[in-house]
Each structure stands twice: as C-alpha cells, then as structure tokens.
Amino acid sequence: MDNMITSFPVLEHPAPSFTTSEALEFAKLWFKEALDVSPLVSERDQNFLLTNNKSEKFVLKIANAAEPVEVLDFQNQAMNHMAKQDSSLSLPRACLSLDKKQIHRLELNGDKHFVRVVTYLRGKLLDDLPKNKRNQDLMVSMGRFLGRLDCGLSGFSHPAAGHALLWDLQQTxxxxQHLSHIKDKNNLLTAQKTLDHFQEHIASKFSLLRTQVIHNDMNPD
Known part of the structure; x- marks a missing residue:
C-alpha cells in the first residue's frame, strides 16, 4: 500500500521523563488551585494524576516528542464530538486551560512536548478483576459500550483520522519487513503464508469496504 509503515517513531523515541514538580508547573496552565500530583503508568507518553482540594481528579498527559500534534488534536476532537453526541457515555473529556486551549506546547532540552489535561475515569482495570467477575454479562456490557461509542463516532471526521498505526489491519x-526476526523456520513459514493469504484475499478488498473512525484498542490494562 502507498503509505506502508517502515518505522513507528512514537514507540522508538524515549518517553518523556518529567518530575512531579515539573508536572505541577505544567498543570498550572489549567488550574489555579493547589493540586496533588502523582505519576501514572504510561507507555510512550507520560501521565500524572492530578487531584484538587475538592477530590476531583484529572490526568495530565505529556505526549512523546515524536507524536504529531495533529494526532493529539484528532483524539481531543473525537472526545469533544462524543461529549455532544452521547454525553451519558462514560468517557474522558478534554479540558480547556486557563487561556482556553486544549493543547499546550512545551520545550525541554531541544525536544518539544505537547501537554493536555483530560478528566479522570474512576474504575478498575479488567486485568485486576478476579476471574469470576470477568463473566458473560461483563463482556456483553463492554460490547454494548463499544457499539455505542463507535455509533457515536460514525459521523466524525478529522484530517489526522487516517494517520498510520502499525496495528491497523490496513497496515498488515x-x-x-519484520519476518526476518522470526528464527523458527516453521513459525516463519506459517507467518509468510498467513500474510500472503491476507494480502491476496483480504487486503485487495479494502477499497470495497465502508470505513469510519472507531475505538480499536479496548484491552484489559
């Protein structure tokens, strides 16, 4: 395909490594009141939990320096769209800063970082639930939630909606280019046959299918 991924910079570039004190300074772009700041587990970005004196919680998100601001705006605009489309759905909301911006640009050691604040959703990770709680009712509820979310996104568009993601089926x-990393010959042969079959019978039909923005990363953690 024309826009085949050859690298994925946001997973190759080191994640931000700001201190809680620095995060607190960034948070002052959004809040005047005193805040408690604590780090959260992050992948390619850096996240901090913010708690104000009313026990209201927010997440300060510092983007990877390799993440295009257009992608962050795409995510924010999707949240804004859903807030209007289905406001009863429990989703994060992008927060306006004191000067009415949803994204701020900061620079440190030559790297630029885009910073956002979103509302915090209370709850438990699926991975943390005991197995007897991961029942059919929960799975059905999750499916309905995703269905409502994707229905709400059906009319949403954004210039960055087509940005390349390695786990997008269109990028199969x-x-x-990564097959050389498979050392076992049988596994390599299986992978080659599977990718060839996908290319011949599925990828060739992509242009015939309907497309829209969806949430494609519901996972247990």
Missing part, C-alpha cells in the same frame, strides 16, 4: 502488509 507492513509486517513483511
């Missing part, structure tokens, strides 16, 4: 042909 990009995986050919």
């Amino acid at each position: 042909p990009s995986l050919h």
